Amino acid sequence: MRAAVTQGVGAVLLEDRPGPGAPEAGQTVVRVQAVGICGSDLHLLHGDLGATHEGLLPRVQGHEFSAVVEVADPAGDGPAEGTRVAVWPVLACGECRPCRAGRVNVCRRLALIGVHRDGALQELLTVPTGSVVATPRLTSVQAALVEPVSIGVHAAARARVAPGDTVVVFGAGPIGVASALAARDRGGQVLVVDPVGARRELLxxxxxPVCWAEDVELAVQVGAHSGPDGPDVVLDTTGRAALLPTVLDIAGHGGRVAVVGLTSATAPTSPGPIPFKELDVLGVSCCLPEEFAAAADLVARHPELVDSLVSHVFALDEVAGALRLLDERPTEAFKVLVDVSGDTRLPTATGGDR
Ligand SMILES: [Zn+2]
Ligand SMILES: [Zn+2]
Known part of the structure; x- marks a missing residue:
């Protein structure tokens, strides 16, 4: 079978590899359909994950994916052959303190399919049956977007968005859109802030409601949405370290701030607003299994918005180009997909727009 292997920093080669053997009890073999490429894939590509990067390459990347069950679990659990599925990419040890407390997404020995284990940029893959979610109502493209949407579901849950809450989402990339959608689904009054006009238009x-402004004018526009008390919740999905002071300034007294975007960057930030306003500052990593299933349901209820996130589709032998596009033209590339099976019914071309 074909596999796109990240050999080293910036080098992705297509290899012919033997397929997986028959699954053991508790395992399912899936045939990959579509794979989303995201910012964290670039971190691995560039080797800027710091100490956690050791020993990760060579790697088959791909943690956001749809698939069809090729060989069902021999124990009789999980979806039958031919079922379209999405796969929760978290592998947790089940033994550490967070795992024992049910917070398996922050397992101390966390491994992610596509980061710490070979992922979906190959034709066949063995996955834990317990991580497989049947998505019969979704297209292969929509099912591939369940994982990024699940980050938004987790962000809104972490920030405890409740009906009537005013919510400001910074960043209208795929995770920002997912966070806005999940926050609105919980009854939040959501404003989205992003400098890119095309992204604001999509939302x-x-x-x-959308806006963009700098400094004082931004505070005025947020105030027009949230009222004098400021927003109950701010979700920062930008991954831009330099934005954190603005995020802390804009949050209302007693509010919640969720920091979603991964970054290795640093920027000076005064912690002052955190005690002064008693902000709850919450980190958001990947989601819990029940949130992954909730994300599949959210996608099924908003297929048009989810479809509109896809900006480019590449074939499996064009993975290097897909990564380069996301790296070099990030505002133009929205959600970049790799069509592994060749049957997502979307035109593929190097750098080609949908
Ligand atoms: Zn991702
Ligand atoms: Zn653990």
Missing amino acids: ARAGF
């Missing part, structure tokens, strides 16, 4: 079409 405006989905009924979200």
Whole structure:
């Protein structure tokens, strides 16, 4: 079978590899359909994950994916052959303190399919049956977007978004859109802030108030949405370290701030607003299994918005180009997909727009 292997920093080669053997009890073999490429894939590509990067390469990347069950679990659990599925990419040890407390997404020995284990940029893959979610109502493209949407579901849950809460989402990339959608689904009044006009337009079409301004003017616009008390919740999905002071300033007294975007960057930040306003500052990593299933349901209820996130589709032998596009033209590339099976019914071309 074909596999796109990240050999080293910036080098992805297509290899012919033997397929997986028959699954053991508790395992399912899936045939990959579509794979989303995201910012964390670039971190691995560039080797800027610091100490955690040791020993990760060579690696088959791909943690956001749809698939069809090729060989069902021999124990009789899980979806039958031919079922379209999405796969929760978290592998947790089950023994450490967070695992024992049910917070398996922050397992001390956390491994992610596509980061610490070979992922979905190959034709066949063995996965834990317990991580497989049947998505019969979704297309292969929509099912591949369940994972990024699940980050938004987790962010809104971490920030305890409740009906009537005013919510400001910074960043309208795929995770920002997912966070806005999940926060609105919980009853939040959501404003989305992003400097890129095309991204604001996409959200405006989905009924979200949007804005962009610098400094004082931004505070004025957020105030117009949230009122004098400021927002109950701020979700920062930008991954831009330099934005954190603004995020802490804009949050209302007694509010919640969730920091979603991964970054290795640093920027000076005064912690002052955290005690002064008694902000709850919450980190958001990947999601819990029940949130992954909830994300599949959220995608099924908003197929048009989810479809509109896809900006480019590449074939499996064009993975290097897909990564380069996301790296070099990040505002133009929205969600970049790799069509592994060749049957997502979307045109593929090097750098080609949908
Ligand atoms: Zn991702
Ligand atoms: Zn653990």
